[in-house]
Amino acid sequence: MLSYQHAFHAGNLADVHKHALLATALARLTDKPKPLSYLETHAGRGLYDIASAEARRTGEAQAGIARALAEGWLPAAHPLRAALQAVRARHGPGAYPGSPLIAGHFMRPGDAARLAELHPAEYAALATNAPWADLRHEDGFAMANALLPPTPRRGLLLIDPSYEVKADYDRLPGWVDRMARKWNVGMIALWYPILADARHAAMADALAAAHPEALRSEVGFPPARPGHGMVGSGMFVINPPYGLADEAARLAAIYSGL
Numbered sequence: 001m002l003s004y005q006h007a008f009h010a011g012n013l014a015d016v017h018k019h020a021l022l023a024t025a026l027a028r029l030t031d032k033p034k035p036l037s038y039l040e041t042h043a044g045r046g047l048y049d050i051a052s053a054e055a056r057r058t059g060e061a062q063a064g065i066a067r068a069l070a071e072g073w074l075p076a077a078h079p080l081r082a083a084l085q086a087v088r089a090r091h092g093p094g095a096y097p098g099s100p101l102i103a104g105h106f107m108r109p110g111d112a113a114r115l116a117e118l119h120p121a122e123y124a125a126l127a128t129n130a131p132w133a134d135l136r137h138e139d140g141f142a143m144a145n146a147l148l149p150p151t152p153r154r155g156l157l158l159i160d161p162s163y164e165v166k167a168d169y170d171r172l173p174g175w176v177d178r179m180a181r182k183w184n185v186g187m188i189a190l191w192y193p194i195l196a197d198a199r200h201a202a203m204a205d206a207l208a209a210a211h212p213e214a215l216r217s218e219v220g221f222p223p224a225r226p227g228h229g230m231v232g233s234g235m236f237v238i239n240p241p242y243g244l245a246d247e248a249a250r251l252a253a254i255y256s257g258l
């Protein structure tokens with residue numbers, strides 16, 4: 001357990017899909033002055049370096065965010081591009097923001113961020129990178145269960161597990177249902193990998209059956225290496241904001257050409 005290290009994968013094609021939707025949702029939520037809660041069950045370290053040895057070893061950021069920028073996938077006014085530019089202005093041209101720093105770009109005084117990360121080294125890095133947030137060195141599922149519904153009552157929960165155990169796929173539909181019942185006005189976003197062996201499919205189908213109004217955004221892409229199991233990225237969003245389906249369709253059109 002806890003062997004997954006996002007530093008090898010940060011800024012890959014799955015991150016670009018997930019983070020473009022996350023930033024779009026946060027931009028929409030913060031275009032009204034009412035305060036919001038941002039919660040995250042699996043935060044990671046918050047800040048990555050796409051020139052690091054880890055990133056260079058896989059080449060995934062080059063095939064992901066570097067290609068996205070070179071080919072203009074993110075228009076000038078795109079919220080992810082704004083967050084990326086702000087983080088690079090502060091941390092250098094190789095910086096890539098994880099979801100906590102993307103959220104941090106949009107948070108205003110009065111908004112509340114509560115982020116869980118279980119891995120000791122990732123948590124320590126997150127404490128350095130996101131000192132403004134309420135950070136929890138604990139299981140993210142337990143944190144969400146304890147805090148929902150949050151105060152302020154409007155906002156977003158991102159669930160971004162590393163799917164290291166198959167049981168994650170089995171338990172997530174029921175767990176997400178319970179969280180959605182506890183926080184019926186909250187936006188709840190679950191990221192999942194699209195796998196060549198279709199291990200994700202039963203989970204995504206169960207979620208869609210239980211939440212027919214939700215947004216199911218799935219994009220495919222070539223595997224990072226021959227034989228690599230991940231061939232796409234999925235985001236399931238309960239209570240999506242206005243405009244998120246359009247962004248999902250825009251991304252799907254780009255990814256369908258890869």
Ligand SMILES: C[S@@+](CC[C@H](N)C(=O)[O-])C[C@H]1O[C@@H](n2cnc3c(N)ncnc32)[C@H](O)[C@@H]1O
Pocket residue numbers: 002004006041042043044045046097098099100116117118119122138139140141160161162
């Ligand atoms: C996919 S990464 C997170 C990436 C991040 N959300 C982003 O988009 O930048 C998943 C993280 O979850 C952490 N993790 C694994 N199991 C956890 C748990 N039960 N509770 C909290 N964090 C956990 C891992 O250490 C890892 O840093």
